[in-house]
Amino acid sequence: MAYSLSLHKGPAELELEILKAGLCAGCGACLGLCPYFHVRKEKVVLFEPCGKTEGRCYEICPRAKLDLEDLNQKVFGKPREDFVLGTHQAIYLAQSASKSIRGKAQYGGAVTGLLSYALDKKIIDGAILTGYSSDYSLLPEPVLATTREQILACASSKYTSAPSLKILDSSLKQCKKLAVVGRGCQVEALRKRMIVEPWISERVALVIGLFCMWALDYRKIYSHLAGQMDVKTAKKFDIPYNRFVVYTERGKKELDFEPIKGLRRATCDLCYDFTSELADLSVGSTEWKDDWNTLIVRTDRGKKLVEKAKSGRALKLEEFPPGA
Amino acid sequence: MNPVFSKESGKVILMMGNEAIARGALEAGVDFSASYPGSPSSEIQETLAQASKLFGHHAEWSVNEKVAFEACCGASFAGLRSITSMKQNGLNVVCDVLNTINLSGTKGGVVLVVADDPGGHSSTNEMDSRLHAKMAELPLLEPSTPEEAKAMVKYAFELSERVKLPVIIRSVTRISHARGDVKLGELPARTRKPAMGFLDRFIGHPLLHPLLHMRVNQVKAEFEKSPFNQFLGPENAETVIAASGPSAAYALEAVHALGLDDQTGVLKIGASWPIPEQFVISHLAKAKQVLVFEEVDPFLEDNLKVVMAGAVLNGIPVPKIYGKRGGHIKGARGAGIGEMSPDIIYDSLAAILGAKRHPRSEKFLAAEKLAVEWKLPGREWAFCAGCPHRASFWVIKTALKEDDREGVLIGDIGCYSMGVSKTGYNLSRTLQCMGAAIGFSNGLGNLPGFHQPVIAIAGDSTFYHSCLPGLVNARYNQAKMVFIVLDNSGTAMTGFQPHPGTGKNALGESVEPVMIEKVCEGMGIHTSAVDPLRVRPRRAIAR
Structure with a gap:
């Protein structure tokens, strides 16, 4: 298949400009495209030159050219007005209504709660998440969760850069309504990929972005x-x-x-997408209330899910800022 | 039965040079043979091992050439006849003991056959091992045909026992792997009884150096009259070709083809060190010019020049000498490089004597044209189908790439030497001698400030051959490395000879294997055995 690519660069440039330059964010977007990229312990390498002079690998890399204005227009149908929080419709304090979820979660369990609810209601049929490797201690590993139990097992934050988009292509083969949870860089890569291959946007039912200030190496x-x-x-x-x-x-x-x-990835210092601006919903900590999350509602489908989850008593919401 | 073992003396059969060497040993009633395989020498011991069941002599594949030669010396100390064979690199491994056994001397006949590989068809060098004979002051014989190789082996045993020194026979690829008519001799019954008498002491000591010189002079006197040194052609020839090894046969062919038989003499030197001075002077002093042909280094040429220099000082007229030193005799890659060939001799004779080569026949030229235009595709080196080395290199490549710390693979000698080429993803950074990888890694693995992971490799046979001291040193001095033994269950590159880990000996009998992993564990080294065809690359990673 020939793709319509705009940057006209390929794996050689990706290796030179991004991987060898230490700019790789470890999002994993290039890894599932072909067998030529490998990742080990969160370091991505070009295993062999594939022979192509241009490719999706370079095109969709979040550390290659990133036209945020254009992406904003394509995702939300409007220009990026809020330069601090990105395009959004509402901000809440949120938590999962389930005590068992909150018990496992990093803070309020909003992501785990929303995903289990969406899976129950068949809004999604699977979610790309991160669990832990069975081979190496503390190493997060991409997981396609298709049951409530699997979603729950992936609860709580990982502070290194799991390359979870590595399993995007294999997950799309299994799921028709996929949810993707990722850091800002990963949401950027996913949206870039959707421009090259619009069919993917029809198969991704939900994009939850995580607040991320940096990831550790x-x-x-x-x-x-x-x-x-x-x-x-x-x-x-x-x-x-x-x-x-x-x-x-x-x-x-x-x-x-x-x-x-000081052990964070150098590439994270270049990132300005702290709240995952291109997601349907963005979720992070509140920085003062341990059992709550901050939830930014950005798209209509995000808004719809949050409202349903609230009325379905899966999610509790409070006004943000509190008392406003 | 292998015709090489035939009892019909007087019968002429076609034999490979290496088989002829083995036959020579059998005709000398050899009692003991030990060797480490190496092209182009391996068939000598393979034949002797096969013969062992019929003739009753001991035959073994030793772990390396030094052990093999020392084992042979051991047999000699007890009065038995022994033979060892090796390639030129192997003689370097033997070199240490070679330079003390010459002082102590031996008892039963000891013959060391070294098969050189001019052109390096299957070697990492094309060194001329004749220089070892000169350095160790040991007698040297150079056969020019398989038939002569057999005769020289028989003679070497007798000479060795007369002068109490090991005798070196230097073959080359075009003797060892050539085939020629060989006339079978008698096969004597072995009657020697091994024993070490009270005075059988073999002490290498500089005090014995004068004794060695005395023995060398004894050999030289014998070589003056040796039938292996011959002058062929008109006695008063103005042009003489001095040649040794297969070059002598090439020279005779070239002289005849150029129609120079009645004006060119050929001085064939088969017993070449110590050089028989009087014999040489008697035949060269009458000539105006001498051309020297040999493989690889100008060994004979230098020796002749020294003799001639002595002659000049004695007021004897000497001829002009054309050879490699002056660049007169050279192949396509230069003088003193690569194999000698009849073509080089034709061209040199034509250039120096102004003789013309006969034109090629129409038929030959047509066939040549066809062959050239056919354009066979070039073929890369490659691991054999099914060899685990393919998977091993894939795993190592993957591990090094994914690890991404610019880890280096330090290569060694064996099939996996091809790790320097595409079939091994050009991974190997070194290719030297057996056991060198673990040695180099002892340095690289102990460098402050050097953060690139070090992987040393060795094959299974190489492991036993020369890796053990390096491995102990690495353990002792805490060199940081991953040492990978690539085990393909045999000394594969030379023809799958058995080694201590295979559970078989040279005769094909089952023996208790010496397990590589147990040896390593015994040294206190963390060891794991993995199947490269099953292992997930990430699990095989260098830490």
Whole structure:
């Protein structure tokens, strides 16, 4: 199939300008396209030149040319007016109505709650999420969740850059109404992909973007932790308000957060899409109420889902800012 | 039965040079043979191993050439006749003991056959091993036909026992792998009984250097009259060709083809070190010019020049010498490089003597044209179908790529030498000698500030051949590396000879295998055995 591409660059340029330059955000968008890209421990490499001079891999890379105005127009049908939060219709404090979800979730369980509700109501038939690798401790791994249990198993934040879009193409083969949850860079890549292949937008029923200030470099954080503890026993780690907590088989251990901040991916410093502006819904922490999330409603279908989930008693909403 | 083992003496059969060498050993009543395979020498020991069941001598594939030669010396110490065979690289491995056994001397006849690979068809170099004979001051014989190779082996045993020194026979690819008529001799019954008497002591010591010189002089006196050194053609020829090895046969062919028989002499030197000075002077002093043909280095040429220089000082007239030093005799890639060929000899004779080559026949030219225009496609080196090395290199490539720390693969010698080429994704950064990868990695794995992961490889046979000291050193000095033994269950590149890990010996008998992983574990090295055809690349990764 010939694609209509605008950047006229291919894997060689992607390797030179993005991968070797340390700009890769680890979104995973290029990984599912062909066998020539590999990822290991969140580092993407071009395994072999495929021989093509231009390709989708370069075209859809969020760190290649990103025309946010144009994307905004295409996703929302209007120009980008709010340069802080992006195009949106409403902002809420939100939490899942289910205590069991909240118990597993990072904060209010809004994402897990919305997805389980959407799956129950057949609004979606699967979701691209992140779980943990069975081979390497603390390494997130893309998961296509098609049951409530699988969605719940992926609850809680991962702080490194899981390349979850790696499974987009294989997931589209399984699902007709796919939900994608990702960081800003991943939502950007997904929207860019949809421009090249409009059929994908018909098959993606929901895009939930996560607030993301930066992602840690998995390899760096791993070796940092390895110097201070038996990292093989670590199950997960968490970053609650400028603290860094590692959960191990024998309980939790808190580490000095300041040096860890320096272990973020350099490419994240170039990102201005803190709230995932191109998503249907954006979700993040409130930074002061532990069992609630901030929820930004952007598109009509996002709004519709939130309203349904609220009336279906799956989601609790409060005004934002509180008392406004 | 293999006709090489036939008892019909006097019968002439077509034999490969290496088979003729083995037959020579059998006709000398050899008691013991040990070798490590290496092209173009391997068929010598393969034939002797096959013969072992019929003739009762001991035959083994040793772990390396040094052990093989030392085992042969051991047999010699007990008074038995022994033969070892190897390629030129193998002689380097033997070199250490070669330069003490010459001082201590030996007892039973010891013959060391080294088959050189001029042109490096299947080697990492094309070194001229004759220089080892000169360095170690040991007798050297150079056959020019398979028939002569057999005769030289028999003679070498007798010489070795007379002068109490190992004798080196230097073959080359075009002797070892050529076939020629060989007249079978008697096969004597083996009657020697191994024993070490009270005075059988073999102590290498510089005090014995004068004894060695005495023995070398004894050999030289014998070589002056050796039938392996011959002058062919008119005695008063102004032009003489001095040649050794197959070059002597090429020279005779070229002289005849150019119609120079009645004016050109050929000085065939078969017993070449120590050089028989008087014999050489007697035949060269009358000539006006001498052309020297040999493979690879100007060994004979240099020796002749030294003899001639001595002659000049004694007031004897000497001829002009054309050879490799002056660039007069050279192949397409230059003097002292690659194989000698009848063509090079034709061209040199034509240039120096102004002789004309006969034109090729119409039929030949037509066939040549057809062959050239047919344009066979070039073929890359490639691992054999089904060889696990293919999968191993794929796994290593994937691991290095995904790891993305510019990890380096330090290569070694074996089938996996092809790791330097496309079939191994050009991964190997080094190609030197057996066991060198683990050695190099002892350096690379201990460099402060060097953060690229180091992977050293070796084959299964190479592991036993020369990796063990390097591995112990790596463990002892904490060199950081992943050492991968690529096990394809045999000494594959030379023809799948067995090695200690295969559970078979040279005779095909079952023996308790020496397991690679147990050896490594015994050194306290974390070891795992994986099937490259099943392993997921990410799991095979270098840490």
